[in-house]
Amino acid sequence: MARDYAKQSPMMLLVTAGILLIIQAASCQRVRVRVVAEVEAYPTESVDLRCQFVDEGNTKLTQVSWIWEPREGQRDNIAVFHPIYGESFPESPFNGRVSFIQGTLTNPSITITSLKMADAGRYTCEYATYPSGNEQGTTNLVILAKPKNSASPVVVQASTSGKPVVVAQCEAADGKPAATIKWMGEVGGTENTTSKKVQDGTVTVRSEYLLVPTPEDNGKEVTCMISQRTQDKPQTFPMKLSVEYPPTVSIVGYDNNWYIGRTDAVLTCQATGNPVPTTVTWTAMSGRMPDTVQIDANKLIVRKVDEAVNTTFVCEVMNRLGVGKHQVTTAVIEAIADPSNAGVVAGAIIGSLLALLLVSALIAVLVNRSRRQRRGYPGNGEPGAYGNKARLFGGAGNKSEGTGANINGPIYTYRESDPGALVENVNDFHRHGPPGSTPTAHDILLSSEMDEAERRKFDALDDSLEEEEERYDSFSVGMAPAYHIHRHNEEMGGVSMYLDDDMESQRDGSVISRTAIYV
Known part of the structure; x- marks a missing residue:
């Protein structure tokens, strides 16, 4: 088998060489x-x-x-x-x-x-x-043909039928190869694209943007983008939609506070429309426009509010497509305080309240002081007599001698300036008494010869009297019983002296004597 392979090899080499020459010749012929x-x-x-x-x-x-x-x-x-x-x-x-x-x-x-x-x-x-x-x-x-690109919005009127219409169009004319067109927008429309081949081999591509137009779509933006082989980058055409509609009108400025005498109250007529409204008219439903009203384009100015402007004002606006109206009824109210004086009024009210409180406090102090005085307390708060009055006590007399009311004995004065002290009234007869008469307790008290022991006894007597008066003051009005103060001095020879044996209670809480003389 090896010998067979050796015999066939020269033949195969010749065939291979022939094939290569043919291929090379053909290749050289193609590249010539x-x-x-x-x-x-x-x-x-x-x-x-x-x-x-x-x-x-x-x-x-x-x-x-x-x-x-x-x-x-x-x-x-x-x-x-x-x-x-x-x-x-x-x-x-x-x-x-x-x-x-x-x-x-x-x-x-x-x-x-x-x-x-x-x-x-x-x-x-x-x-x-x-x-x-x-x-x-x-x-x-x-x-290659560079297309002639263009785009524009289509002026339309706001649709009342609900059918979509063409609102914008875009075109790439006479281009080769054919261009491609895309739409971008925020209004949610649809597109319709067609192409037409011209005899010279170019192609015109046209695209339309459709939607149901509303007044709200006016002024919104859509963009057409054209791409083609001859352009380095896509060409874009942003455009704003133009939707026409009649005017829509509203009146602003009325604040429900038109009081008589108010000045420069203003109403403003605001209107939108496409095309832009050209005419603004103000009327009053009551008839003739009040004399205090001034019209300035879309503003109605009331120089001074009075009963004449208690009416309904109408604003009418017109453009090529129609008329829009709006009205407002102004109610005139009674005059009110000028808001600019609100601070002064508030200050006056607060000042009046403070003054009233001060007067009330003063009256309360005076009433309380009067009550304390009627109960036996002077203006300075210390126990005493009834104001500037002094009580004069008539002595009961010497019961052993059978005398009645104290008409001959000494008259004692009880003054608040010296609580508990008994002062003999100026009376020569009582001061000295008849010759050989028995000295009274007051005489002994005033005597310079009275020793210290006797003075302490009378001090104790005065303290006892003050305690009795304080106990009396603790009773409520109308509940205090008649209260009698008795003073006994066994050391004075058995003389029993009643200073207040006829004292009785009063409704105002005081205690007075039936026989005392007030000066």
Whole structure:
């Protein structure tokens, strides 16, 4: 088997070499005519179509021609170069617009000027050679057209039927290839896009934006975006919708506080509409406009409020599509205090209240003091007699002597300035008494010869009297019984002296004597 393989190997090598030569020859033949596969150009511009015969070798070049194929099955010869006869341009749509760049067989490149959209197609550079025959290369010429882009809103009226209408449109005209259009917006509409191919090969794309228009949609923004091969980036067209509607009107400024005498009360008529309202009219339903009213465009100014403006004011606004109205009824009320004096009024009220409280406190103090005085307390709060009055107690007399009322005995005065002290009234008869008469207790008290022991006894007597008076004051009015104070002094020779044996209670809480004389 190895020998068989060795016998077959030289044959196989020859076959392989033959195949490689065939492939190389075919490859060299394909690359002899060098062209650019595709070229892009724009209308009205110029384009160069390159062609070159590479590695001529033993091949004899006899002629080169350029053939245009606008569509399948159509071939038009537009330029010919012969080494002897030179350049030739047969009748074609390119007459006067095509020429050779160098004018040689090895480099027969051409230039086409003033391009048209119809110039697009296949361009073949074809060589007539000997002995191999014709060799060629083909270039595809693409004519690009920048579209004419535009967009605009469509003026519409607010819909009452509920059907969508075109509110904006966008167009990319005469473009190649065809453009694409997209919509962006906040109104939630729909789009309808169509395209139309023109005879020269361009395409016009049109898109419409539809919605049911309302007054609220007026002024809202939508955007059309156009994309196409010839553009570096998409082109955008923002636009505001234009929806027409009759005026809508409202009156502002009335605060339900039109009191008589108020000045410069203002009503303002506010209106919106598309187109913008041009006429504003004020009327009063009561008839003639009051004399105190002044009209200034959309403002109604009441210089001074009176009964005449107690009416209904109407504002009427008009535009091309219709009329809008609104009214407000103004009720005039009685005059009120000027709000600017509110602080003064409040201060006066507070001051009056404080003064009233002060007077009330003073009256309470005086009444309390009067009550204390009637109960036996002087103005300084200390126990005593009844104000500036002094009580004079008539003595009961000496019962052993059978005397009655104290008409001859001494009269004692009880003064609040010296609580508990008994002072003899100025009476010479009682001061000295008849010659040889028995000295009274008061005489003993006032005597300079009274010793200390006797003075302490009388002090104790005074303290006892003050305690009795305080016990009496603790009783309520109307409940205190008649209270008698007795003083006994066994050391005074059995003399029983009744200072207040005829004292009785009063309704105001005081205690007075039936026989006392008040001075």
